[in-house]
Amino acid sequence: MRLSTLLLTLLCAFFCGSVMGQVVLKGTISDDDNGETLIGASVLAKGTTTGTVTDFDGNWELTVSGLPTILQFSYLGFATKEIEVTSPDQDLNIRLGADDGTTFEEVVVTGRRISEKQQQAALTMETLDAIAIKETPAANFYDGLGSLKDVDLTAASLGFKIVNTRGFNSTNPVRSLQTIDGVDNQSPGLNFSLGNFLGASELDVNRVNLVVGASSAFYGPNAFNGVIAMETKDPFLQQGFSAQLKVAERNLFEGGIRWAEAFKNKDGHDWVAYKINLFGFRADDWVADNFDPVFDTDLAASNPGGYDAVNRYGDEEDSGADFSSVLGLGEIRRAGYKEEDLVDYDSENLKAGLAVHFRLNPAKTLESTELLLASNYSTGTTVYQGDNRFSLKGIQFFQHRIELRNRDNFFLRAYATHEDAGESYDPYFTALQLQEAHKTDAAWRTDYLNYWTTFITPQVEALEGFPDCRNSSIPADQRCSVAEFRQQRRDFYASEEVQSLLPGYHAEARTRAQSGNSSDPDAVDFYEVGTERFQQAFDSISSNLIGQGGTRLFDRSALFHLHGEKQFRGVYKPNENSGLDLTVGANYRLYTPNSQGTILLDTMGRNIDTQEFGIYGGGTMNINNRYRISASLRADKNENFDLLFSPAASIVYTPTATTTLRASFSSAIRNPTLNDQYLNYNVGRAVLLGNIDGIQDLITVESLVDFLNTGDVDTIRRFDVAPIQPEQVRTFELGARTTIGERLYLDATYYYSRYTDFIGFNLGVRASVRPQSPPTGVQAYRVAANATEVVTTQGFSIGSNLYFADYYSLNGNYSWNRLNTETDDPIIPAFNTPEHKFNIGVSGRNVPLSLFGKPVNDFGFSVNYKWVDTFIFEGSPQFTGPIESYGMLDAQLNFTAKNINTTFKIGASNLLDNQVYQVYGGPRIGRLAYASATYNLSKK
Template sequence: MRLSTLLAVCCLAISGTLSAQVTLNGTILDAENGDALIGATVLVKGTANGTVADVDGSWQLTVSGLPIILQFSYTGFAPTELEVTDPEQDLTVRLGDNAVTTDVVEVRGRRISEKQQQAALTVETLDAIAIKETAAANFYDGLGSLKDVDLTAASLGFKIVNTRGFNSTNPVRSLQIIDGVDNQSPGLNFSLGNFLGASELDVNRVNLVVGASSAFYGPNAFNGVIALETKDPFLQPGLSAQVKVGERNLIEGGVRWAQALKNDDGNPWFAYKLNLFGFRADDWVADNFDPVFGTELGRDNPGGYDAVNIYGDEANNSFDFRRDRRAPGLGVIRRQGYKEEDLVDYDSENLKAGAAFHFRLNPSRTLESTELLLATNYSTGTTVYQGDNRFSLRNIQFYQHRIELRNRDNFFLRGYVTHEDAGDSYDPYFTAIQLLNRHKSDAQWQTDYRNFWRGNISPQLTNMEGYPDCFPQSCDITEFRERVAAFVAQPAIQALLPGYHQQAREVAQRAIAPGTEDYYEVGTQRFQDAFDEITGTLISEGGTKFYDKSALYHLHGEKQFADVWQPNESSDLDLTVGANYRLYTPDSKGTILLDTMGRNIDTWEYGVYGGGTLNLQNRYRISASLRADKNKNFDLLFSPAASFVYTPTDRTTLRASFSSAIRNPTLNDQYLFYNVGRAILLGNIDGVENLVTIPSLVNFVNSGDETVLEYFDVPAIQPEKVKTVEGGIRTTVGSSLFLDATYYYSRYDDFIGFNLGADVDFFSGILSGAQAYRVAANARDRVTTQGFSLGTNFYFADYYALNGNYSWNRLNTETDDPIIPAFNTPEHKYNLGISGRNVPVNLLGGALTDFGFRVNYKWVDGFIFEGSPQFTGFIESYGLLDAQVNFALPGINTTLKLGASNLLDNQVFQVYGGPRIGRLAYLTATYQLDQR
């Protein structure tokens, strides 16, 4: 798939008549409590002429004549339109808080909304305005600058968002939803970032709920929820298009068209939107050839070493010849593996297409009408994904279809289905092993290497002056080995060893014994033919290709009851109840899961929940909820939550909350069966018995004493649980400074991790076979974490803002339990930024207007990133500088944006085993034409 530019910018001829200027005055208030909405937007419909409300909600705007239509909007409130025909008309406008937002890029100021101010949980928001001005290359990367957020890049196309610790390249502890629809891969049970998500042109806002949230969002909302909200075609009709070009041969384009149709009464009754997005770029190359963290051998070992992004050169106990007296200098050897860049498709591509159709069943009620919604989305692409190994996702496809009946702030009944197709995806790590095994087995390779050394190199060394010749006449074997080691350590001998090893390696690369092949050399047709055959054959049939056509079916209904109890005008009780049902139908043909031999591993789960919020005198808000979840394979579990919010003044909110979450084991945790060559990765739905610990097996091999073997059982996997208490304060100082501080403390039980062990067989007291397993398991220890975060925004000189945030996260528990998953989170991180929005600068005679900019610096403390043994290591502290400038071309309804993420090209690892992430400079043109 090669993508070309998807944007065609249209130039429109706009004519109009001039009339006398008129100055209008008015006020914008909160309809619920009468508070002034500081910074609310007033805009002349169809123009860029607008203003914002002052500290008392008042505004003034000069227009070219009447009649006109004014648009009023504020973050977290439904937009309102008003026709103005008389300059003396009462223009006091009250906005209702029903969580419908609009895309108004002309906003010149930003304040925190009442709705967000009074949220019980920590909620970070990236709205349409912030998306426009983010200094990152796209809106999803822009999440990384928010408070409490860890954004990890495993490749250019695969970004992972985590919060509050236990960061993972398999983000199973975070839930990502788009318009309430789970965006996960049905086979993997987690979302692949925005690779299979929404087009930036259609994203209205992103709410990131930090912390345990199962009571509000269901299972797997463990450490956070990424909730994307797309644009409503009724509220945001028109044509928008975008093209982006940049470094690494980046080319990206998107187009969105939305239209609302009116009935004979002039009320919109049907609206639809169409989206198309395409992206391609040269991905970051994973070329870390340093020795794997914590391994014994370094670059200076003449027999080779285990490099991070070279696969097939890993440790094998039979490759250690330091005790072989017939092979002095041979030492420890490693096979010549294959670099990842020789095994992976780095042409990262992504195509998304979507359509949605909205029907208002009672058009005269406009926003309050019940709607029927039909939507479908398709995504495909190629990228690199990192889990236990690095995986090449090639031509992966997702299909998602939704039907929904809803009435805003009243009820919804939603059903959707997600299908996936792994396409031509494969495991490059296992591909390297397969190529080496086709050449020779490990045993045959080391035999050929050792025999050449004994027959050709050893005689040269033993005949050299100074070589010890005391055994067995005048020294024992231990002293003899010590003398040989001293002899080999001499600089003159060390200088010879690399050449000797190169000779031995060249011999071992050739076919010698019957049934062996020459080494498959990268770049040859022979290599390519073998590579294509291996990656084109299913894992279950001896290759490395995945088969995954799993599906997810989901039904969800919710009903809200407003003002169930209202003792007075300033107090009320609202209730919410809901339920959902989900069915997974895995289909991997045994390449990933235990779904062979007719075994049915379909899995269902359901949940019911209810809760209420008591608002007292517009000062106190008490909420409580309870959710019960049942999975086919696990017991009924409960997730309670409660919060208290106190608003002593209109500008300050104090909050305290208790929340909880569960995480059901994924399909992999339950049914995985994946042979990676030297071990089998095993799910654990039934429990595993009589495994031997790996250290005791090593002791047995060295000693031959069967009594040193330590046996253990692994109980069947169980869901994870977490409980969190949290407190915070949000306040606005004056009209310009906003502060948000949070502290949390979490307790985790039954972490899901892995146990390593081996199944051994004996015949007549002799070890006849051993198979290594990595088994999904729960931790035995309880773990606690805590953290603090502070965010601040300071607005000045009408158009400018300073912002910053700091996060501290700490794993309190010190344990040697090997199952505890890695915290993988920097203890300290912060962001500092400055921005200007819609600065009234007119350049080139007014051809360029509304100048804006943003500069953001992010610093991340160093930390240990623990993945698989191959991909565990230290991530050094790093800082990244992002910057962008933007300005409008009003003559052609276009905004240009020039920017760069990692402007200083500071090459950094964000995940161990992944690529170095460098600069990505880009130029974006966005065309916007609202439908008249």
């Protein structure tokens, strides 16, 4: 189905719903300790944006679209409760108990603020729930994560966003883990997730929990700097039809539908439920058109012989192109190709999903064991930035899951992820191939030089004023010396007149060098963008596989995962207010790479399938509802590496019902990715190598340069690179949260992290060298390697919420992150994190508003200002440079038309259109104004 047809189908479906019956629920909320009613406590229909607050007598009233439904009851300083409501006559006089002292702001499971697994891991979390998704001023829920405390959100393109926390940010986020309903959303070949490009549809997202910091103890390897845990809607609890349409600038048009339904058995209990999701998106992507000189390169944009531009590829430095000894010629660069001439900026995304849930004991409803079968498919086109910028064109993902679970008791989960790179290709390598098809670098340089010395030099020296003090017509005793003549000649070339003519002369020489006339018998004319000849060459190169004369990537890798966990409640219970709970679990994973040698070393029948497994366990002791002591330990074994342990421990003290204090220790490991182990990727000017076995006898780049200058082989320095090893981090953390009065909530955290065996890379060369002779067989390599130095970081963050005037909230957060270790070790990965950043915003919910004398239902708004400090973004040499400080203002208005069950929203991210770079080498991100309509029709 074409995407345009899909979106028209969604448009039709959006307006085809029929109104079903609504149910009015009433009750009170009070303090379980003293029975006093709570003013301003929240009531929310889980998985929706339907909610209310209690009045001065603690009473509440809420209209829901149907039963059964789950209601969430919460109040600052108290533990949130969830209640399944099956009848309008059910007793809904709710008593809330004291908070359990965790650092989370939102409920995850019935009766507790967070799951036991998360409690034992003692992690800090930010949450985006259904109401927050509705109220986010960002263009979509995933972008809304960028306004949370401790979060860095980076846009490499419109379709590819990266979320990271606590430093060492990267456009290939291998140090963070993203899950959907507990399923790792990573690409099997790349070993990291592609943001939400292959994630969940917004209509099906129930909440997003963002775990901050090292968290391997329960989440496993790669939960290094954080976890993005998405939870989708349960078809038993959120039934009915939903549809969303959104239009925006950049010709953005997206739509989605969700349908969920449950069936009853002969006893009247729901026993099977299913949900179907379909989402489509298209837009004109942001264009990466930064033509400034690459940061820290020698040539300015004014150099008449050319320079290396950030988003132009093929114009990079060539050691053989320095003709400084030829006056006027200087250093020259090939023309290269702009990224916009090589990349498909028509961003598209299609997601489809089907899930079926079976209750094996329907009479127990939520407490029944369930069997889940789910399958998801994603495909699309976008731009991804890693070592190069890549055009992911027609990439496909298939994910299938089977799970047996009992809430808060156990689960056994198995899933498989398959990917197909489609027609994806490397634009940077494509530019090099196009230029090589025109003529070799050596032939181009020779043609440029010959034209200059044959035609340009005589023109310059025929100009009036050229020094002639060595003219033979001048008596010998009156002629200037050779040294004086050379100086006068240099001064003439440096004159304003000659300098003004040089750009035109270089244009002549470049035109000549671009022609096919050359001593190189294989040379042809330059492939000019926009010509049919260029398009034919481009199509041929980008459609043929790497290693077979092209730049297309082949990747049909897969991963298979099995995970089980069991929780034991009340293992030891000395009294009513104290008790010990335990959790144990294990997982197994198998990677089956298949790149046909285009990316990895899976050639000549070599099997690089990789297995790993892990086991973990932990306990939490609650002592008199004031102290919560947790400890856990995880052991992980990858078949290529030694057994590693990830311990964690914490103590939480609750001195009052509104204040908690916490101290914790956590740890994480990151196994080297398949690329770190098996990469074999020729990018034209270097070969990128994985390093599972170690690399021997490389020459340092610096010593090879010395040899070129001196011809002395004694300057050559050789080195070996030890086999790659996992990297590890240990984090100490202090936290406090409190409610001041009834309106102000504060949450603060300080952390200190210690990293060992950072994974980066070494640069080296292999060549044959002989005294006083040019080196032969020169090949540059970039080899995955571990740093030898220990690195430490620290940071502090604080967030606050001030509720006022019944309907409004003032929100703010500030984060400080610092890399303590100063080192020149080139292996240390870039910190890539601003030292200071903050968000401040104001929002209103259910604000009473009249328009033309008529009340507007459920009117809400939010405004958020985000500021990010200047920092250096370090990626590949082409994509390393400064990100200037910037501020972005997001805003939105929303209201609900209850008679048609539709919420309308208009807004804009980067409202003031402040054109900013969020990643060096990426595009400038400007305003994205949007309008959306979301239709929700719950089913009884």
